[in-house]
Amino acid sequence: MAPITSDILSKLKAAFPEIVILTPASPEYEKSMERYFRSAEHQAGAVIYPRNVDDVADILRFSTNHKIDLAVCGVGHNGKGNSIENGLVIDLRKMTSVSVNPIKKTITTQGAAMWSDIYAEAEKYDLAAVGGVTPSVGVGGFTINGGYSWLNGAHGMGCDNLFEAEVVLADGRVMICSEKENEDLFWAMKGAGSIFGIVTKFVLKAHEQKNLxxxxxxxxxxxxxxxxxxxxxxxxxxxxxxxxxxxxxxxxxxxxxxxxxxxxxxxxxxxxxxxxxxxxxxxxxxxxxxxxxxxPFSQSGVExxxxxxxxxxxxxxxxxxxxxxxxxxxxxxxxxxxxxxxxxxxxxxxxxxxxxxxxxxxxxxxxxxxxxxxxxxxxxxxxxxxxxxxxxxxxxxxxxxxxxxxxxxxxxxxxxxxxxxxxxxxxxxxxxxxxxxxLSPKEVYGVNYERILSLKKKYDPGNVFKEYVDLFLG
Ligand SMILES: Cc1cc2nc3c(=O)[nH]c(=O)nc-3n(C[C@H](O)[C@H](O)[C@H](O)COP(=O)(O)OP(=O)(O)OC[C@H]3O[C@@H](n4cnc5c(N)ncnc54)[C@H](O)[C@@H]3O)c2cc1C
The missing domain is CATH 3.40.462.20 (Vanillyl-alcohol Oxidase; Chain A, domain 3)
Incomplete structure (x- = not known):
C-alpha cells in the first residue's frame, strides 16, 4: 500500500465525478481534517465522501486496485484510526440516516449516524438504544468495538444489540452479516469491527423507554x-x-x-x-x-x-x-x-x-x-x-x-x-x-486475538483496514 499520488488523484476524480472529493487545495480541506483528538489528525492526500453502499464498494475497489493507504472516518471521535497521512480518507459523514421500526423494535442507520440523532428518532416511538453515554459519539466506532452505555446493565454491550450489519470488504464485496448469515464476520463485527470493513448499514435492537x-x-x-x-x-x-x-x-x-x-x-x-x-x-x-x-432518556447524555x-x-x-x-x-x-x-x-x-x-x-x-x-x-x-x-x-x-x-x-x-x-x-x-x-493488538483483544487474526486473514488479507489497530503487529 502507498500514499496517494497526483496521478492516482486524477484517476480518482475521473472515476467518481459525482462524489465530493477534497484535496489539500480545497478550501474545506483543513476543516475536514479536524478530529475530536488532535493526535488523530493527519494531512490526508484526499478525502472522499461516499453517499451510499454502492459508492463505498466502488471506492474500496478503486483504492484496493490502486493500492492506496486508507482510513475510514465515522463521526471522528476516536483518538486513532480515522485519518491517515498522505493517504485516502473515506469519510462517512454524508451517511447519517436513521429510521425506526416500532413494530419490530429495530433502528436502522447508515455508517456515521450520531447517537443524539438516533435517540431523538427512537424517542418518537418511546424507544431507546444501547448507545453512547456521550450522544455526539458515532454509531460506527461505538457499536463495532464494544459500546459503553447507560443501558449496559439492562441490555448488554452496544455490540450485543447489533442485529445485522451490511459490511463492505476491502475488495468491494458487500456482505450482510447476522446470527444467521456470515456468522463469523458477524462475530468479528461485535468488538473488532473497525479492522474488517466499512459498515454501511446497522440494524440495532431498540428497547422500550416510556419513562423519564x-x-x-x-x-x-x-x-x-x-x-x-x-x-x-x-x-x-x-x-x-x-x-x-x-x-x-x-x-x-x-x-x-x-x-x-x-x-x-x-x-x-x-x-x-x-x-x-x-x-x-x-x-x-x-x-x-x-x-x-x-x-428524557435522549437528554441524559454526558458531553x-x-x-x-x-x-x-x-x-x-x-x-x-x-x-x-x-x-x-x-x-x-x-x-x-x-x-x-x-x-x-x-x-x-x-x-x-x-x-x-x-x-x-x-x-x-x-x-x-x-x-x-x-x-x-x-x-x-x-x-x-x-x-x-x-x-x-x-x-x-x-x-x-x-x-x-x-x-x-x-x-x-x-x-x-x-x-x-x-x-x-x-x-x-x-x-x-x-x-x-x-497497546499491542494481543493485549487489546486478549483471548479473542487468535480468532480475530484468522478471520482477518480471511476477510482482509491485504490488511487494508489497519489504522485503528494493525492486527498483524501481534
Ligand atoms: C467525548 C467522548 C465520549 C465518549 N463516550 C463514549 C461512551 O459513552 N461509550 C463508549 O463506549 N465510548 C465512548 N467514547 C469512545 C467512542 O465510542 C469511540 O471513540 C468510538 O470509536 C467513536 O466512534 P466514531 O464513529 O464517533 O469515531 P471515528 O473516530 O470516526 O471511528 C472510530 C473507528 O471506527 C471506525 N469506524 C467508524 N465508523 C465506521 C463504520 N461505519 N464502519 C467501519 N468502521 C468505522 C473508524 O475507521 C475508526 O477506526 C467516547 C469518546 C469521546 C471522545
Whole structure:
C-alpha cells in the first residue's frame, strides 16, 4: 500500500465525478481534517465522501486496485484510526440516516449516524438504544468495538444489540452479516469491527423507554470516596440486578475550587422516588452540588466537559477496575492526578473517568462468543490528561503510561484472585476504543486475538483496514 499520488488523484476524480472529493487545495480541506483528538489528525492526500453502499464498494475497489493507504472516518471521535497521512480518507459523514421500526423494535442507520440523532428518532416511538453515554459519539466506532452505555446493565454491550450489519470488504464485496448469515464476520463485527470493513448499514435492537430517567451531577470531596465507592459497589452488585442504575464518575478539579474531588453522575431508569431510594446514601452524604432531576432518556447524555475544543491536547488510555472497588487503592490514583495537576497547571482539566453498571447482562454472553474481549465483574476506568502546550506532550503522555501500568497491574492482581469467575478471569481488561497509547493488538483483544487474526486473514488479507489497530503487529 502507498500514499496517494497526483496521478492516482486524477484517476480518482475521473472515476467518481459525482462524489465530493477534497484535496489539500480545497478550501474545506483543513476543516475536514479536524478530529475530536488532535493526535488523530493527519494531512490526508484526499478525502472522499461516499453517499451510499454502492459508492463505498466502488471506492474500496478503486483504492484496493490502486493500492492506496486508507482510513475510514465515522463521526471522528476516536483518538486513532480515522485519518491517515498522505493517504485516502473515506469519510462517512454524508451517511447519517436513521429510521425506526416500532413494530419490530429495530433502528436502522447508515455508517456515521450520531447517537443524539438516533435517540431523538427512537424517542418518537418511546424507544431507546444501547448507545453512547456521550450522544455526539458515532454509531460506527461505538457499536463495532464494544459500546459503553447507560443501558449496559439492562441490555448488554452496544455490540450485543447489533442485529445485522451490511459490511463492505476491502475488495468491494458487500456482505450482510447476522446470527444467521456470515456468522463469523458477524462475530468479528461485535468488538473488532473497525479492522474488517466499512459498515454501511446497522440494524440495532431498540428497547422500550416510556419513562423519564433520573440523572445529574453531584460533587463530593475526596474524603468522601469510601462512601461513594459503597454506592458504586451497590450499583455493580445484586441490589441492581436488572441494571436500572448506572454511575459515571470523574475525578478532577471540582468547579470553583483548586482541589481534586469527585464528580459523580448517577443515572436511574425509573421513577424519582425509586432513584432516590437507590441512591439515598449519596444524598445523605450532602454533596457539594447536586443537579439530579428527571429528564428524557435522549437528554441524559454526558458531553466531553470543559476540555472539548481543539486547543486541548489529549490522550486517553482505558483499563478495567474490578468490583468491589478498593477505595484505598483508588485514592492513590486520585493523589497521582493531583500531583500531575499541581506540578503542571497546564493539565488542570485532566480527569480520570469511570463507568459502572451491573455486569449480569454483559456477562450473559461469554468472553469468546463475540470479538469484544472485556466482559467481567468490573467497571471501566480511563486516564485522560488534557493540556494545551506542545512542550507538555511528553510529560502528559508519560504520566498516562505510568498510571496505565499501575491500573493494569492492579486489575491483573485482582483478576487472579481465587473467587473470580472464569469470564472475568479471561477479560482483557482493555476497552479497544479507549487505547490511544498504541497497546499491542494481543493485549487489546486478549483471548479473542487468535480468532480475530484468522478471520482477518480471511476477510482482509491485504490488511487494508489497519489504522485503528494493525492486527498483524501481534
Ligand atoms: C467525548 C467522548 C465520549 C465518549 N463516550 C463514549 C461512551 O459513552 N461509550 C463508549 O463506549 N465510548 C465512548 N467514547 C469512545 C467512542 O465510542 C469511540 O471513540 C468510538 O470509536 C467513536 O466512534 P466514531 O464513529 O464517533 O469515531 P471515528 O473516530 O470516526 O471511528 C472510530 C473507528 O471506527 C471506525 N469506524 C467508524 N465508523 C465506521 C463504520 N461505519 N464502519 C467501519 N468502521 C468505522 C473508524 O475507521 C475508526 O477506526 C467516547 C469518546 C469521546 C471522545
Amino acid at each position: 430517567v433520573w440523572k445529574g451531577e453531584m460533587g463530593f470531596k475526596r474524603s468522601q470516596l469510601r462512601g461513594v465507592c459503597d454506592v458504586i459497589n451497590k450499583t455493580m452488585g445484586e441490589e441492581n440486578n436488572g441494571g436500572k442504575a448506572s454511575v459515571l464518575m470523574l475525578s478532577g478539579v471540582l468547579p470553583g475550587t483548586s482541589e481534586v474531588g469527585i464528580i459523580l453522575i448517577p443515572w436511574y431508569n425509573g421513577p424519582e422516588d425509586e432513584a432516590k431510594t437507590f441512591f439515598a446514601p449519596l444524598l445523605e452524604m450532602e454533596p457539594i452540588f447536586d443537579t439530579t432531576k428527571m429528564m 466531553g466537559g470543559g476540555s472539548i475544543g481543539r486547543e486541548w491536547r489529549k490522550v486517553i488510555v482505558g483499563g478495567s477496575l474490578m468490583a468491589p472497588l478498593d477505595a484505598t487503592w483508588l485514592g492513590t490514583m486520585f493523589e497521582d492526578l493531583e500531583n500531575l495537576i499541581n506540578t503542571l497547571p497546564d493539565a488542570a482539566t485532566s480527569v480520570i473517568g469511570f463507568e459502572f453498571h451491573n455486569p449480569v447482562a454483559t456477562m450473559k454472553i461469554g468472553q469468546t462468543e463475540t470479538a469484544y474481549p472485556d466482559r467481567g465483574t468490573h467497571g471501566t476506568m480511563f486516564l485522560s490528561p488534557t493540556w494545551t502546550k506542545e512542550e507538555n506532550d511528553a510529560v502528559c503522555r508519560k504520566w498516562c503510561e505510568k498510571e496505565d501500568a499501575k491500573m493494569i497491574k492492579e486489575f491483573r492482581k485482582r483478576q487472579g484472585e481465587k473467587q473470580v469467575d472464569n469470564t472475568t478471569r479471561t477479560s482483557s481488561g482493555r476497552y479497544p476504543n479507549y487505547d490511544y497509547l498504541g
